[in-house]
Amino acid sequence: xxxxxxxxxxxxxxxxxxxxxxxxxxxxxxxxxxxxxxxxxxxxxxxxxxxxxxxxxxxxxxxxxxxxxxxxxxxxxxxxxxxxxxxxxxxxxxxxxxxxxxxxxxxxxxxxxxxxxxxxxxxxxxxxxxxxxxxxxxxxxxxxxxxxxxxxxxxxxxxxxxxxxxxxxxxxxxxxxxxxxxxxxxxxxxxxxxxxxxxxxxxxx
Amino acid sequence: xxxxxxxxxxxxxxxxxxxxxxxxxxxxxxxxxxxxxxxxxxxxxxxxxxxxxxxxxxxxxxxxxxxxxxxxxxxxxxxxxxxxxxxxxxxxxxxxxxxxxxxxxxxxxxxxxxxxxxxxxxxxxxxxxxxxxxxxxxxxxxxxxxxxxxxxxxxxxxxxxxxxxxxxxxxxxxxxxxxxxxxxxxxxxxxxxxxxxxxxxxxxxxxxxxxxxxxxxxxxxxxxxxxxxxxxxxxxxxxxxxxxxxxxxxxxxxxxxxxxxxxxxxxxxxxxxxxxxxxxxxxxxxxxxxxxxxxxxxxxxxxxxxxxxxxxxxxxxxxxxxxxxxxxxxxxxxxxxxxxxxxxxxxxxxxxxxxxxxxxxxxxxxxxxxxxxxxxxxxxxxxxxxxxxxxxxxxxxxxxxxxxxxxxxxxxxxxxxxxxxxxxxxxxxxxxxxxxxxxxxxxxxxxxxxxxxxxxxxxxxxxxxxxxxxxxxxxxxxxxxxxxxxxxxxxxxxxxxxxxxxxxxxxxxxxxxxxxxxxxxxxxx
Numbered sequence: 001x002x003x004x005x006x007x008x009x010x011x012x013x014x015x016x017x018x019x020x021x022x023x024x025x026x027x028x029x030x031x032x033x034x035x036x037x038x039x040x041x042x043x044x045x046x047x048x049x050x051x052x053x054x055x056x057x058x059x060x061x062x063x064x065x066x067x068x069x070x071x072x073x074x075x076x077x078x079x080x081x082x083x084x085x086x087x088x089x090x091x092x093x094x095x096x097x098x099x100x101x102x103x104x105x106x107x108x109x110x111x112x113x114x115x116x117x118x119x120x121x122x123x124x125x126x127x128x129x130x131x132x133x134x135x136x137x138x139x140x141x142x143x144x145x146x147x148x149x150x151x152x153x154x155x156x157x158x159x160x161x162x163x164x165x166x167x168x169x170x171x172x173x174x175x176x177x178x179x180x181x182x183x184x185x186x187x188x189x190x191x192x193x194x195x196x197x198x199x200x201x202x203x204x205x
Numbered sequence: 206x207x208x209x210x211x212x213x214x215x216x217x218x219x220x221x222x223x224x225x226x227x228x229x230x231x232x233x234x235x236x237x238x239x240x241x242x243x244x245x246x247x248x249x250x251x252x253x254x255x256x257x258x259x260x261x262x263x264x265x266x267x268x269x270x271x272x273x274x275x276x277x278x279x280x281x282x283x284x285x286x287x288x289x290x291x292x293x294x295x296x297x298x299x300x301x302x303x304x305x306x307x308x309x310x311x312x313x314x315x316x317x318x319x320x321x322x323x324x325x326x327x328x329x330x331x332x333x334x335x336x337x338x339x340x341x342x343x344x345x346x347x348x349x350x351x352x353x354x355x356x357x358x359x360x361x362x363x364x365x366x367x368x369x370x371x372x373x374x375x376x377x378x379x380x381x382x383x384x385x386x387x388x389x390x391x392x393x394x395x396x397x398x399x400x401x402x403x404x405x406x407x408x409x410x411x412x413x414x415x416x417x418x419x420x421x422x423x424x425x426x427x428x429x430x431x432x433x434x435x436x437x438x439x440x441x442x443x444x445x446x447x448x449x450x451x452x453x454x455x456x457x458x459x460x461x462x463x464x465x466x467x468x469x470x471x472x473x474x475x476x477x478x479x480x481x482x483x484x485x486x487x488x489x490x491x492x493x494x495x496x497x498x499x500x501x502x503x504x505x506x507x508x509x510x511x512x513x514x515x516x517x518x519x520x521x522x523x524x525x526x527x528x529x530x531x532x533x534x535x536x537x538x539x540x541x542x543x544x545x546x547x548x549x550x551x552x553x554x555x556x557x558x559x560x561x562x563x564x565x566x567x568x569x570x571x572x573x574x575x576x577x578x579x580x581x582x583x584x585x586x587x588x589x590x591x592x593x594x595x596x597x598x599x600x601x602x603x604x605x606x607x608x609x610x611x612x613x614x615x616x617x618x619x620x621x622x623x624x625x626x627x628x629x630x631x632x633x634x635x636x637x638x639x640x641x642x643x644x645x646x647x648x649x650x651x652x653x654x655x656x657x658x659x660x661x662x663x664x665x666x667x668x669x670x671x672x673x674x675x676x677x678x679x680x681x682x683x684x685x686x687x688x689x690x691x692x693x694x695x696x697x698x699x700x701x702x703x704x705x706x707x708x709x710x711x712x713x714x715x716x717x718x719x720x721x722x723x724x725x726x727x728x729x730x
Binding site: 060063088109112113115183 | 240244281284285286287288289291292308310311319320321322323324325327332333334336337338339340341342343382389390392393458460461473474475476477
């Protein structure tokens with residue numbers, strides 16, 4: 001009888017500890033604000049991603065997040081994403097400054113020229129992995145990603161998400177994300193999962 | 206029966222061979238971009254590692270020198286420039302079936318060694334991205350017991366990250382469906398963007414697709430409710446049309462309509478143009494003192510252009526002409542109008558322009574080429590106010606009358622009285638003329654404190670001033686006086702009188718010194 005009680009109490013203690021530690025890593029789902037429904041009820045395949053804008057002091061934060069987000073978009077959604085060079089070429093031809101969101105008419109023209117149904121744009125609001133004087137910090141990123149309609153140029157969905165490396169802590173130090181690249185990858189995946197839950201479909205082509 | 210078995214076996218073998226996906230696959234590994242070294246940074250170490258890794262996996266990897274030559278030839282300085290055309294060219298020029306390119310998105314060595322990598326695998330046949338992989342690694346991820354043997358530099362992390370990202374390398378990419386070619390537009394040239402009624406718009410579209418003769422569509426450009434048939438160029442990729450614009454002022458979207466013989470139809474938005482036949486509505490506002498309906502100035506005048514209806518301006522020109530029509534100043538520019546212009550009243554030679562009326566003319570052209578002119582007159586007035594100063598003795602009082610002649614109102618006047626020692630004994634000032642002052646010469650021993658007496662109304666209310674005689678010998682004291690008058694434009698007249706008493710008697714006119722405010726050379730001291 002006594003060893004049984006001892007074993008049970010140890011198990012309960014461990015379970016409580018695990019639950020307590022796991023609680024550290026709680027994070028809410030990225031917020032998706034819907035301004036209008038997606039084209040073709042979310043059955044979209046051809047997508048163009050506009051160069052992101054960098055609104056933080058981290059050098060090339062826009063390019064870092066953009067490249068990782070596009071990689072995740074291809075991997076998780078199987079979309080046919082227009083080449084970055086094609087988008088930038090049209091930007092040059094339309095005299096749009098990189099980092100600035102084109103106006104509605106330019107988005108319509110860009111989507112028409114690339115033959116895409118949906119355009120994605122985004123802004124990196126925060127990206128850091130070290131403090132002043134080079135002290136190491138756990139990485140943190142905040143982004144706004146928008147889905148625009150290729151036909152009308154209107155913003156359909158807006159998603160804001162901010163994460164820190166420690167948001168992914170499981171037990172003790174395990175699970176903590178130590179690089180902005182890995183954090184950007186996780187965040188991109190979370191954004192896409194939120195979109196899939198809200199009604200965007202993976203491409204089946 | 207045996208033959209059938211051989212065929213089935215051969216088929217299975219071919220399928221498995223194809224499934225292995227590496228036979229005769231040529232891959233070009235583009236230099237891996239390293240963002241930690243700036244936008245043009247390249248990481249040769251990672252590039253070499255990936256080339257080696259793919260070679261190990263059975264790919265025929267194209268030599269790096271040939272890849273770099275290709276990039277240089279096509280002016281691809283960094284990945285952001287790599288477009289569909291380059292990918293197709295890589296197939297034609299390098300013979301690559303696949304292209305692997307990527308970015309080191311993070312590389313940190315100073316605090317804790319950290320690396321981030323994203324890779325893209327593209328099929329050159331249809332430019333479809335077959336696979337992407339990304340990941341990051343930090344020294345902190347490699348936790349060891351008690352931190353023993355932990356590396357403090359980045360060497361080793363590179364290969365580790367490469368392996369980690371390549372773990373998910375697709376084995377079945379040969380089965381990825383071909384990307385259906387869509388109507389992709391290489392270039393659109395629609396212009397002019399702003400146009401006047403009656404002028405011609407031209408539209409030229411270069412497509413990436415060329416159809417077979419039997420599937421050749423008819424292509425139209427649609428604008429303002431009308432359709433215009435596009436002509437195909439000799440190479441078959443470019444379509445163009447021109448049409449005259451007779452529509453009302455406004456913005457007109459242009460779409461491309463493609464009608465295939467099969468009945469399929471596609472509409473693509475190309476851009477828009479604005480019809481603008483109305484000249485810009487413009488007025489000039491001059492900041493200054495208005496005299497007889499014209500703004501007058503001495504040193505400078507501020508000219509503010511105001512658009513009554515806001516619209517983009519292509520160019521502008523401002524001119525100032527004198528009464529004979531001779532140009533005194535001109536200035537032009539491109540783009541929107543400045544908030545204001547300032548004319549310093551000088552001619553082209555740099556000398557102050559003569560007094561008189563000048564004609565300011567601002568010409569503005571909008572983006573469609575409509576011209577608008579706004580004019581305004583301005584007067585240069587540099588004559589100092591002419592001072593009328595009279596003094597007369599009345600018993601022990603000295604009465605001074607001050608007035609001016611001229612059309613320009615007075616800003617202020619000031620009268621200073623000094624004794625023989627040069628001490629200021631009295632100051633009077635006001636902003637209206639004529640003014641009268643009565644000076645009482647007192648016999649007090651103690652000099653009165655000097656003070657400033659403001660004369661608000663001037664005439665009709667004589668100003669009484671007691672001036673102490675400093676000397677006990679009761680001699681007539683000698684009072685010097687300085688009078689200044691300035692008009693509202695800044696022109697100034699100054700008069701100095703050495704002895705007021707003698708001035709009142711009209712004895713010594715040579716003691717008077719009158720100066721006007723006109724520019725003159727002064728000796729430097």
